Amino acid sequence: MTVEDILARLVAVPSVVGRPNAAIVECVADLLAGTGARVAVLPGPEGDRANLFATLGPADRPGLILSGHTDVVPAGEPDWRSDPFHLTVEGDRLVGRGTSDMKGFLAAALAAFRALAGRTLQKPIHLAFSYDEEAGCRGVPHMIARLPELCAKPEAAVIGEPSGLVPILGHKGKAAARIAVQGRSGHSSRPDLALNAVHAMTEVLAVALASEAVCKVGPLDADFAPPWSTVQIGIVAGGEALNVIPATCRAELEARAVPGVSPAALLEPVRAALSGLEARGFATAWEWIADYPGLALPREAGIARCLAALTGQAPIAAVSYGTEAGLFQAAGIDAIVCGPGDIARAHKANEYIERAELEAARVLIERLCLDFAT
Structure with a gap:
């Protein structure tokens, strides 16, 4: 079975985030x-x-994790040229939901595992395939x-998010x-008899904006754009009509x-400001x-030096998107991001990975595993 065959089988399963998997x-x-x-199914x-x-190999020794997520975002975009859950060949492109993000990496890792079968490994190689990464x-x-x-505490983890097979040290x-x-609804002519939930929410969101301003003071990290942490309000919804005092308001916000x-x-x-509204009814x-936490892997870490040598690419200091790598690092495992495909193709209609990218990933992962474990 080729790596393309494996990818076709993975893409054919519509493993959409937030659903049974x-x-x-x-x-x-x-x-x-x-x-x-x-x-082990967990x-x-x-x-x-x-x-x-x-x-694969002796689990009682420190090993290498190949980490990826099995979930994909929905494929409801109207401009798909083909069935998003059927791998379609368009010239040098393999088209389908998840091909770049990130079933291409899963396929390459599985192909490498199959190639390692029967070999005597001095250190273990692990696959860690998660669910609902796309939900946070x-x-x-x-x-x-x-x-x-x-297993014994692993030495390192490679998180295969699409990076063009360029190692990434931070996010x-x-x-x-x-x-x-x-709050409590009422006629807009008698606001004294109601509790306006939208007005109250604006007080909470003002605290979020103030937090964003404080972030610009620091700490700063020049590897990122922007070099400061950020707070952003993404959704605000409330109210039914102009002359009805809104009883409910909801919002979604994030910090990076x-x-x-x-x-x-x-x-x-922001949470404290929200709780403070309860004293007013x-x-x-x-x-x-x-x-999930950020990632900051030293350039001199063993897995960084190894991937730099194997790929011929100097590691990138940081990217703007987040991954599971920070969680592995928080657990005391050196983590790095390196996978096939391009993040710019993800979450779009006609998502694809190039055949050459997929094969390069298979070769890289197999070489990495052999160098590490034999």
């Missing part, structure tokens, strides 16, 4: 059959989703928490929250933090959507 987990387990890998607290962790890295923390029962962390204010700064901590003043709600 037994089908993609079973697909991956089936592709590992016959390799000798020890496969259900998450949702009950209908699971991570998958697989190992929700699945992988549960898998990381179970690593001590699955910002992110926290996001969904908030709501419940340079490494060393807690993104959740940046939103704490409002009901409030706060729901975390995402919370």
Whole structure:
């Protein structure tokens, strides 16, 4: 089975974020059959989703993790030229949802695992395939928490987000929250008899804007654009008619933090302001959507030097998007981002990976595993 065959099987499973994922987990387990890998399916607290962790080699020694997520974003864009869940060949392009983000990497890692079958490995190679990364890295923390029962603490993790196979050393962390204010409706001519939820929400959002201004003072990191942490309000909704005092208002906001700064901590003043409304008769709600730390891997780290040598590419200091890598680093595992494809193609109609990119990823991962484990 070629790496393209593997990718075709993965793309054919519509493993959309936030939905039950037994089908993609079973697909991956089936592709590992016959390799000798020890496969652990790790259900998450949702009950209908699971991570998958697989190992080749001696699990009691520090090993290498190849990490990726099995979920993809929905494919509802109207301008797809083909079925997004059927791998379609268009010249040198392999088109389908998830080909770049990030089933191309999963296919290359699985092909490498199959190639390693039967070899004597001095160190283990692990696959760590998570769920609901696209919803804010929700699945992988549960898998990381179970690593001590699955293997010795790994030396390093390669997170295969699309980077054009250029190693990436850093990214910002992110926290996001969904908030709501419940007041009391009434006629706009008698605001004294009502509680205007939109007015109350503006007070909370003003605190978010003030937090954004404070972030520009520092800490600063010149590897990022912008070099400061950010707070952004993305959604605000409330009200029914101009002459009706709105009883409800909701908002969604996020913080993106340079490494060393807690993104959740940046939103704490907003949370405090929201809670403060309750003393005035409002009901409030706060729901975390995402919370993961930034990544900052030293250039001299072993996995960085190894990938620089294998790819012939100097590592990039930082990128603007976030990944699961920061969570692995927070667990004490050196983590780096390096995968095939282009992030600019992700989350769009006619997403694709080039055949040459997919094959280059297969070769790179196989060489990396052999260098590391034999």
